[in-house]
Amino acid sequence: AFDQVWARVAAESPHQSLVAAVQAFEDALDPDGSEPDPTEGRRLTIAKHADGSITGRFDLDAVGGEKVQAAIESIVQADRPRGDERTRAQQNADALVQLCDNQLASGDLPILRTVRPHVVVGIDLDHLVDPATGAGAASTGFGATISAARARYLACDGSISRIVMGPDGVPLDLGRDHRVVTPGLRKAVERRDKVCVFAGCGAPSWWCDVHHLIHWLHGGETSLQNSALLCERHHTKVHHGFRVERDPGGRWRTWRPDDTEILIGPPLT
Incomplete structure (x- = not known):
């Protein structure tokens, strides 16, 4: 009898209806079964490409997914400038970056080894002051390679540290952080x-x-x-x-x- 109902649902209803029907029958067969922990299925993988960009995939349970959607949607809806031609996918990606930007700037993230989480960029002084784009001239804390132009953008409103390196690559002098x-x-x-x-x-x-x-x-x-x-x-x-x-x-x-x-x-x- 179950097979007949499932076949009819599969033929006449959307795919998710079949998933719901199978789950409903499973729950009916074991009404007193234990509630599984939905968080055990959560996954987040990040792959870094040669140019420093990343591709990610995540799998979340219904509640976890609702929290992520609510956070991203709050920024998407609050950032709808007139004349905006971004696709929805671009809006979501910008919202995710802005969400992380806001959290990093708040200073509320856990402190690791006495240092608050922040974006770290290393670049030689010659590349930093040269107005050329300087592709591949800077590196980030997680190992991405970015252009000098991108580093100058980050230096517009950041903290600057001067490190004098010796010929053997050993730091000789470390200046104090200077908030621009x-x-x-x-x-x-x-x-x-x-x-x-x-x-x-x-x-x-x-x-x-x-x-x-x-x-x-x-x-x-x-x-x-x-x-x-x-x-x-x-x-x-x-x-x-x-x-x-x-x-x-x-x-x-x-x-x-x-x-x-x-x-x-x-x-x-």
Whole structure:
């Protein structure tokens, strides 16, 4: 009798209905069976590619999956700038990175060997100050190789440590960590800009880095006048050809790499 019902469900209903039907019969045959631990099936695998990018796969139980979806969806729905042309997959990926960015910046993650979790990048000074892209010039703490341009983006709002190396590769001198953007300056930039200043965005300040309009490596001052709040995604855009500027009236304006301005009109009523 079970086989006949299952065959009819399989032929006439969606695939998941068959899964539910089989599970219902199994539960009926053993109504007093023990509740399995759903967390035992959780898996997360990450594969790193030659260019430093990663591919991942995870398997979660229903409750664990609901938590992950709720966290990602909260950022997706809070970050819907006008004119956004990203696919849903791109939105989810950006939300996952932003979620990790927020958590790392909060300082609430477990401290490992007296150090809070953070992104580590190593690069030679010559590559860092050279305006060229410098592909493969920097390395991260987990072994990825990134460009000098990407390292300069991360150095825009980070802590810098100077390490002098000897000819045999042994460190000779280690300078103190220097925070590029001081807490006081960040408070001032947040008070002035309040949100990501990229046209159409408006992501909250706690998602944002303090971007140097003229990079400090190229003589730009670490000052309120040379700073702008940009969320992780748009900070990346500005380091890849886009440009933000503050006009004399205090209004932020955004230009594409081809020097056309991104114009966002008033909201529809």
